Amino acid sequence: MNKLGKKLSLSISIAIICIITFSILLNKYFLPKYYLHEMKGNLESVTETIGSINKKDFINAVPELEKKYNVTIVYEQTNEDINSFNDSLRDNLDRKQVTLNKFWVTPDTLRKVENGKKVNKLYDQGKLKSSFLSSFMNKGNLFVLVGLSIAHFNDAAKVINMLYIYVLGIAVVIILLLVWLLTKKMTDPLKELKEVSEEIAELKFKKALKFKKAHVQTNDEIEELAYSINIMSDKLKKAHEDLLKKNENLKTFMADINHELKTPLSVIQIYAQGLKDGLDDGTYTDTILKQTKNISSLIEDLLNYSRIERAVFTKEKFNLFQLFQECLSKYDLECRTKNINVSVSNKVKGEMRVDADKKKIEMVFNNLISNAIKYTQNQKIDIAFAESGGQVLFTIQNGANIDDKKIEKVWEPFYVIESSRNKNVSGTGLGLAIVKSILERHQLDFGVLHQEGYIQFYIYFKRIP
Ligand SMILES: Nc1ncnc2c1ncn2[C@@H]1O[C@H](COP(=O)(O)OP(=O)(O)OP(=O)(O)O)[C@@H](O)[C@H]1O
Ligand SMILES: [Mg+2]
Structure with missing residues (x-):
């Protein structure tokens, strides 16, 4: 027993x-x-x-x-x-x-x-x-x-007491039998739970979940425990996978930073050597200055990115549309000089109040507007605010031709689409990574779509009364 x-x-x-x-x-x-x-x-x-x-x-x-x-x-x-x-x-x-x-x-x-x-x-x-x-x-x-x-x-009394002793003997035998049956029923699932927990402790989620995921059906507290362990196991598995992925991302990120810094630095080194050797054709200092600017903006972006990851978000209630208009107005002159046609449609009835970190949402708008201006291929930007399932759907789209398979990569740090790099318009490739981080921390639905020569970024904002 x-x-x-x-x-x-x-x-x-x-x-x-x-x-x-x-x-x-x-x-x-x-x-x-x-x-x-x-x-x-x-x-x-x-x-x-x-x-x-x-x-x-x-x-x-x-x-x-x-x-x-x-x-x-x-x-x-x-x-x-x-x-x-x-x-x-x-x-x-x-x-x-x-x-x-x-x-x-x-x-x-x-x-x-x-x-x-x-x-x-x-x-x-x-x-x-x-x-x-x-x-x-x-x-x-x-x-x-x-x-x-x-x-x-x-x-x-003697007779009754004798009877009691017989009853006692029989009762003990019955109890032992019942307890044996009951505890076997109880401990078998417990043993299984123990094995699953041990595997979870060793972070063997695959095995624990695939083959041994607790499938206890006892209709009592043990089943409830098994249910909780299954939930815990699922959540731990997800957290563990997230951590592994983050770790992997961090490694790539570090390699990218290394690469992004090394390139301009070696250019500076070559051109400085050229200057020293008297090879300057009058463009060397400009090249060195341009590369130093690149490095400094990269460092600025990196600092921004790491700040966003760690920053404490302070939410406040504000009018989303008003904030957007303020952001867009800063790009008025640039659009006019570049001859870019910006159309804004607002189909949302009433005030568009949201509860979010205003400064961070401003960064999101700035990044999306500046990207659209930088990368539009048809000199057109269409912006829309619409109502969707009680939320405010914000979309910004411009002409672009991007490989569909690579579209989701735009959110990754340092990712720059080749055609943009060639045109010399792209930056460090951190802008959308910052946008992603901000929106994720606000728990907002967002994404990017690509169709018929257009790229569209969308965000669902939670509206408050
Ligand atoms: N509106 C857009 N139209 C077409 N391509 C875009 C658009 N927005 C982003 N991209 C592509 O996605 C890449 C990543 O954008 P992201 O904003 O992260 O970086 P960046 O604009 O190159 O640099 P940064 O924003 O850090 O100055 C861009 O280099 C560009 O190739
Ligand atoms: Mg950008």
Whole structure:
């Protein structure tokens, strides 16, 4: 038997042994005395009733009292001849089918009763295995006997106690069997849960989930526990995978930074050497200056990116459309100089209030607008605000031709589409990574779509009343 079963059967068996031992002791020592005490109480009630009524009423009430209290009542005129007095009493008792082996009222008892005292006597009937408990009292010159027969308890108790011992034996066997079955039912799923937990502890989610994911159906707390472990396992697996992915991303990120910094630095190095060697054709300093600008903007972007990852977001309620218009107005001049046509449509009814970090949302808009201006291939930018399922759907689209397979990569840090790099318009490739980080931390739905020569970025903002 398993540990739980042993513990359970031991405690239940001890409890049953205690109860039965207690019952045996009770039967042996306490019950006979208690029984006698109760019977005496019974007689007491009868004698009190008799004492409270007159002689005539008493004689009439005898049958009723006998029936009510289950006693035998006889009475006799007191007689100086104690032998004939006892004989008469005995005859009276015989008439009521109470035949006693041993019964004798002593002259002393008779005197006491004549003097108005109540006397109780217990007559052991020897082999009849019973006693006759009697109470004597005086009722207007009548000697009254109220008695009842009491079975000897000790023998009965012995038999009952023997039976108890057999019951105890059978009960213990039944309990052991039941406990064994019950604990087996309980511990089998627990064993499974233990194995699953051990595997989770070793971060072996695949095995734990694929083959051993707790499938316990016990309809009780164990099933609830299994359910919680499954949820925990799923969540841990996801968290673990996220961490692994982040770790992987971090490695790529570090390699990218290395590369992004090395390229301009080696260009600077070559051109500085050229200057030193007197090879300058008048463009060397400009190239060096351009590369230093690149490095400084890269560092600026990197700092921004890492700040966003760690920043504490402070939410406030503001008008989204108003913020967007303020952002767009800063690019007015640039659009006009580059001859870019910007159209803004707003189909949202009422005020567009949102609860978010205003500065960060401003960064999102700035990045998306500046990208659209930088990369549009048809000199057109279409911006729209619309209502969608109680949310505000913001879209910004411009002409672009991008490989569909690479579209999702635009969110990755340092990712720059080749055609943009060639045109020399792209930056460090951190802008959309920052946008992604901000939107994710706001738990907003967002994404990018590409179709028929267009690229569209969309965000669902949660509107508040
Ligand atoms: N509106 C757009 N139209 C076409 N291509 C885009 C658009 N927005 C982003 N891209 C492509 O995605 C790449 C990543 O954009 P992201 O904003 O992250 O970087 P970036 O603009 O190159 O540099 P940064 O924003 O850090 O100055 C861009 O280099 C560009 O190739
Ligand atoms: Mg950008």
